[in-house]
Amino acid sequence: MAKRRTLLACAIALSVQFAVAGAAQADQLADIKKKGEIVFGVLGTDEPNSFIDPKTRELVGYEIDLAKAVARKIGVKPVFRQMSVAARIPELQQGHVDVLAATLTHNKERESQVDFALTHFVTGSKVMVRAAGGVNTLAQLAGKKVVTVRGGTQETNIRAAVPTASVVTFENTQQAFQALQQGKGIAYVNDESSLLADYGKLGPAAKNFVILPNSIGVESIALGLRKGEQGLKAVVDATLRELESSGAAATLFNKWYGPGTRPNMAKRAFTIHTDKL
Numbered sequence: 107m108a109k110r111r112t113l114l115a116c117a118i119a120l121s122v123q124f125a126v127a128g129a130a131q132a133d134q135l136a137d138i139k140k141k142g143e144i145v146f147g148v149l150g151t152d153e154p155n156s157f158i159d160p161k162t163r164e165l166v167g168y169e170i171d172l173a174k175a176v177a178r179k180i181g182v183k184p185v186f187r188q189m190s191v192a193a194r195i196p197e198l199q200q201g202h203v204d205v206l207a208a209t210l211t212h213n214k215e216r217e218s219q220v221d222f223a224l225t226h227f228v229t230g231s232k233v234m235v236r237a238a239g240g241v242n243t244l245a246q247l248a249g250k251k252v253v254t255v256r257g258g259t260q261e262t263n264i265r266a267a268v269p270t271a272s273v274v275t276f277e278n279t280q281q282a283f284q285a286l287q288q289g290k291g292i293a294y295v296n297d298e299s300s301l302l303a304d305y306g307k308l309g310p311a312a313k314n315f316v317i318l319p320n321s322i323g324v325e326s327i328a329l330g331l332r333k334g335e336q337g338l339k340a341v342v343d344a345t346l347r348e349l350e351s352s353g354a355a356a357t358l359f360n361k362w363y364g365p366g367t368r369p370n371m372a373k374r375a376f377t378i379h380t381d382k383l
Contacts, residue, residue, distance in 0.1 A: 135180070135337040138204060143183040146173045150188035151278040153303045154362040154369060155209050155227075168362040169207040172329070172346070174225060175354075176205070190277050192257030195219050200331055205342065206330035208382040209297065211259040213326075223329040223342040226355075228376040230321030231263045232298040234305065237316050239292040244320055247271045253291035254281045260295045263322040279304070286315075293341035297325055299369050306368030350378040 138144045148156040148165065156167040165186050177184035184221035187364045189197050194208050197219060207224075212222040233252075235241045241250070249271045256275035265273055271293075276282040279296055283304045296304065298321065305312060331339050349355040359368075359374045 116145045120204055133336045134204065134332065135341060138180060138338070141182075143185050144177050144180060144205065145185045145187055145203045146205050147189050147194060147197050147206045148173070148186050149191065149278065150186070151280045152209050152300055153307075154367065155300070156207065158187075168227070169209065169329075171206045171361075172349070173205070175349060176276065176329075176342050176345045179341055179348075190257070191255050192277075194330070195256075200334055201332075204331075204338070207332075209300070209327055210330045211325045212328040213259065216330075219333075220330045221333055221335065221339055223331065223339060224346045224378050225326040225328050225344060225376070226378055227299070227327040228322050229297045229299045229325045229327065231260045231295055231299050231323055231325065232321055233264070233293050233295050233318045234286065234301055234315055235293045235318060236286070236289070237314050241292060241326060242318070244268055244322070248291055248316065250289040250293065252295060253285045254277055254295040255282055259325060261325075263293045267322045287311075295322070297327075299363060299371070302369035302371065303367075305314045306370065346378045 132319065148160060150156050150165055154167050156165055158164070159166045170186070173186070174184050185353065187197075187203055190209075194206050194210060195216070197203050198206050206220070212225060233244065233247070241247060244267055247268045249272070251272045251274060252262060252264055252268070253274050253276060258279060261273060261275055264271060273290060274285070276285060279300060282294055282296070294301075301317060305315065305317060308315060329342055331342065345348045345359055346355070349358070355378050356374060363369045363371045365372065365373075
C-alpha cells in the first residue's frame with residue numbers, strides 16, 4: 107500500500123512539473139509584453155538583411171525591418187543583439203534572445219532544434235570566383251580552396267556539391283568576402299542575395315570576379331523561435347501575413363533587394379505564405 111502511495115505521489119509530482127514547465131514555456135509572449143521589449147538575434151554583418159549603416163552606425167536591413175514590424179504588432183520595443191552564424195541557435199535555445207532574425211535557413215535538420223516562422227525570403231547558395239582563376243563550373247572547384255561562413259548551410263552545400271574542394275570557413279560574411287578579395291581562396295560561397303550585395307560593393311573591381319550561374323540548393327529563410335512557443339509564433343506569423351497582404355512585404359523587398367540596390371534583383375520570385383518545406 108505504501109509503495110502504491112509513493113508511486114502515486116511521484117506521478118502527481120511529475121504531472122505538476124510538466125504543467126509548470128508547459129505554462130512557463132507558453133508564457134514567453136506574456137513575458138515579452140511584461141518586460142516591454144523583444145530581443146532579436148541578428149548577424150549585423152549580412153547586407154542587406156542586417157548590417158551597420160556607415161552613416162548612422164545603426165543596424166538596418168530587410169530582417170531588421172521585419173523584426174521592427176513584429177515588435178510593433180506586439181506593442182514592445184525591439185532590441186537587437188549581434189551574434190555569429192554558428193552561435194545563432196545556441197543563443198536562442200539558452201534564452202539570450204527571443205527570436206532569431208539572422209538569415210536562418212529553414213531545413214528539416216533544424217526543425218528538431220527550433221521552430222520557424224513563415225518563410226520571408228527564398229534564395230539559393232551561389233559561388234563567386236576570381237575571373238583569372240579559370241573556374242567556370244562548380245566541378246572545376248575540385249581540389250581548390252573555397253571560402254565561406256562557418257556554421258551556415260552554405261558550408262554544408264558546397265561540401266556536398268564539391269566533396270574534394272578545400273573549404274575554409276570564417277566567422278562572418280565580411281571576413282569570407284575579404285578573404286576572396288585577398289586571394290586566400292579562388293571562390294566564395296554565400297546566399298545569392300547576399301552574394302549580389304557583396305558583388306555590388308566591388309565597384310570597378312567587379313570585373314575581376316564572376317558569379318557562377320548554378321545554384322547549390324534552395325534556401326528558405328525564416329525567423330527562428332524557441333520550440334513550442336505557439337503564442338509568439340502565431341503573432342510573428344500574423345505580422346508576416348499582414349505585411350504580405352498589405353503590399354508592405356513587396357515594398358520591403360524592393361527597398362533592400364530591388365532594382366537600384368546593391369543586390370539589384372529584378373523582381374521578387376516568392377510570397378510569404380507558408381512555413382512548410
